[in-house]
Amino acid sequence: MASSFFPVLLLIGFVAVNAVAMIGLSHLSLRLRPTPEKDTAYESGIPPLGDARERFSVKFYMVAMLFIVFDIETVFMIPWGVAFRQLSCTVPLVSGVCPSGHATLFGLGEMLVFIAILLAGLVYVWKKGALQWD
Amino acid sequence: MSDTRTVEVELSTTGLDAQGRPTRTPLRVGGDGAQTIEAYPALEPDFAGEHMLINIGPQHPATHGVLRLVLELDGETVVRCIPHIGYLHCGFEKIGEYRQYNQIVPWTDREDYLNSIGNNIAFALGAERLFGIEITERCTVLRVIAGELSRIISHLVWLGTTCIDIGAFTPFLWSFQERERVYDLLERWVGARLTTSATRVGGMAADIPDGWTAALDGFIKTFPKTIDQVDQMLTRNAIWVGRTVGLGVMSAEEATNYGLSGPMLRASGVAYDVRKDFPYLGYETYDFDVPVGTHGDVYDRYLVRMEELRQSVRILEQALARLPGGPVNIDDARVILPPKSKATSEMESMIHHFKQVMEGPRPPIGEAYVVVESPKGEKGYYMVSDGSAKPVRWRIRPPSFVNLSAIPKMVEGHLLSDVIAINASIDIVMGEIDR
Amino acid sequence: MGLTQVSYSPETQESWVATKLDFLVNWGRANSLWPMPFGTACCAIEFMATAASRFDLARFGMERMSFSPRQADVLICAGRVPFKLAPVIRRIWQQMPQPKWCISMGACASSGGMFDNYAVVQGIDTIIPVDVYVPGCPPRPEGLLYGIRMLQQKVMRERMSDTSIRNEMEPDPSSRLYIPPPTIDELSEPFGNSVNQTRSTV
């Protein structure tokens, strides 16, 4: 069981090294030549006016929150999908396949409950008018 | 009940800042002076965000040239649009007063560089009206052919760039491939792809080479297939319809009052086409119809322009069928260069040749304003002459300049991404707008 | 090290490793120049025709048009530049990170062309340093491709050790111009037939 973690560690190591190398190398070989105009924001060739840190209306924030909620929902579906066969099989799998006669719908039912809960959340949000854009 | 109320308040500051605007100071009740303050609207929670000012500036992929739109945005909807133009103002009209008539022809190419040969024809018609001369039959039909070819390539650039703005890249390659075939035709006729300078006062720069009509016939046969492909791809495309229907609507009265012309006016329901209402070059003898939209939104403008492409092909077929023989230039030596063979052999032609080249033709005193249906709208040159070889005033009536002046009205209230679609639908050319 | 002369002469006494490294870097840069099409007028249409499928610009690695100066390598000024646009093109040039080059496409960008009047800058080299001038009005797509090839050869000959070519130019604070005014006047002098075409009556 422990040996199966080696590829994951390898992957994490490679990603870390890659990230550090890219930023580090470009930082080493780069030679900054700042000028006043180069540091100002690019706005199609015209000096910008007013700053971009304005107060946005709240509807943008609400949509972002709703997106995160329903995005995580799909993230949870992935491990469920991987283990779906084991879940819906009362006896341990035989070479990856559930022996006939033992398959139940437990896995599916479990996920439907999960989705139903989030669906209730969606209906609530819908009726509350958070999705109402203008 | 008026919403102002009197509250005894002791203010630490004068309440107005240097610019004379109320400063938001904390209200502390009590003290002597009674001060009247309007009830701040901010008493209930204020969710509206502040407005943001962004520049869709001179250097921007979607402004089709160096137009600058300053947009006041509330979130994503455009509250106000302030266009700034003049970034490509090159003093065309001033130079026109320092050039002879045949020297102005190259200027007309560079002004609306998508419809260059169409502008040459508009200028030639205006100048011939000013000189009071009639052109030959063959030259009339050749100019009709050139005008319609110019309308096709101008609409193709509009099609390509609008599709890129709204997200479809392939029609750009298709339309530019068709443009290259028209470029080949123009290059064989006039020698230049884009800046054609094809007309002279009283005729054309050159007659069409032999085999040119066959090449044009080939183009006429195969071009409708491309239009059908683009039509099949876009007209009932959910994204395209979703992005263009109901945008920048202009009703018929508004469109006429704002002076829109061409596909912009016809998309709003006004069937004004210069070729039908103030005909020139014998357009009344050609059988073609004028597409008219109903809602005046971006989708209708798209449909009107696509239909105009097909009508232009129809006119080209009829013009090609009736192309008469005979000379292209009139033989009035006062105005146009005599043919080279005569100029080198006869003394009198040589004198005319010399006089034309050195001094240029001289119109009688007067003024003329001939209007042509350019792909952008009603294009005309208003020329005033005081008898000398250089015009007193060479005024260009720019259709996109007037069409663009309606953009604040069309854009306000829409989203930021719609601004790009509406701006593309006006089919602006900055060279013509800023002159 | 004798690097004071122009860095493009290949026979500088550099070590084998340096020249090979230069070759590698220049080869990478030359064949993936990201153009910033500063298209103003007719040359922009010819530039679009060059980028379209017949005269494919992608064959030279310049397919990726970057409309923001932050990712651009080459500023291709396609079209005439009026005085009202001069501060815009200068600001965009300054906002491009080094290494950067400039192609002045067309007669109007290179020398003001036929617009010898009150409104047009007589050549963008009075505003920004230009590497390659492409003549023509508008230049044929082949002409522009030849200009791009010339720029690529210029990039191939550069030496990384000579950093003078990568320094940012500072406009002189009193007149905000890069080039002293007498030089600008001399550069913008009318020439040829343009001299006697300033009479309004004849």
Add this chain to the structure above:
Amino acid sequence: MSETIPTVYPGVAAPSGTPVTPRNIPHRGGPENPTASALAAQFKAAVKRVDVVWGETTVLVDATRLKDIVQWLHDDPGQRYDFLSDVTAVEYRDTGRPIEVVWHLRSLPYRRFLRLKVELEKTAPLAVDSVWSIYKSADWMERECYDMFGITFRGHPDLRRILMWEQYREGYPLRKDFPLRGRFSRAEQLRQALAQNPEAKYSMDELSIVEAFEDLPEDMRQRLGRGEKTGE
């Protein structure tokens, strides 16, 4: 404003018969546009001269009555000139002759074209009534006429330069006394173009939108305080 006119279909009210390409038009004295006689009847003294040059009817009118004439032409059911094609000005080479301001009007239903002219003496300040309240298309055209000739249009909502930048010092380019290459040397023109202060890129109401007074440097705020116009 006039009452809203129903959808305009060209030629609906025009005399029958499709229009044809005009051929061999006389230099002067061609067929006159019936509007000219109607104008003469309606505004007797205001219409100074009517002539037909190359087939186009040109009516020279008195500057003071111009606005009512254009309003009448726009509203009168018999005329219905609902399309303003162009507003421009013409300055002749002999300095004595006055500057002419020209309106090109078009009646879509009656398929008619009319050119109105007004003469402005160069000695008096060049000003004429704006027709923006009647035709919205006149907005930019009048701004361009002001930018190029210096003719102020009374009643125009926002008369600023439209083609040149706001602080353009050299004057009005299309005037005959303006040299072709401009008054200053090339280096001076370039220096002035590059030396514009940042706020010159924004009009006054854009600055007020963003309440950008605070982050403008001190010297710019004095310039704005002194009423120097900004914006292009």
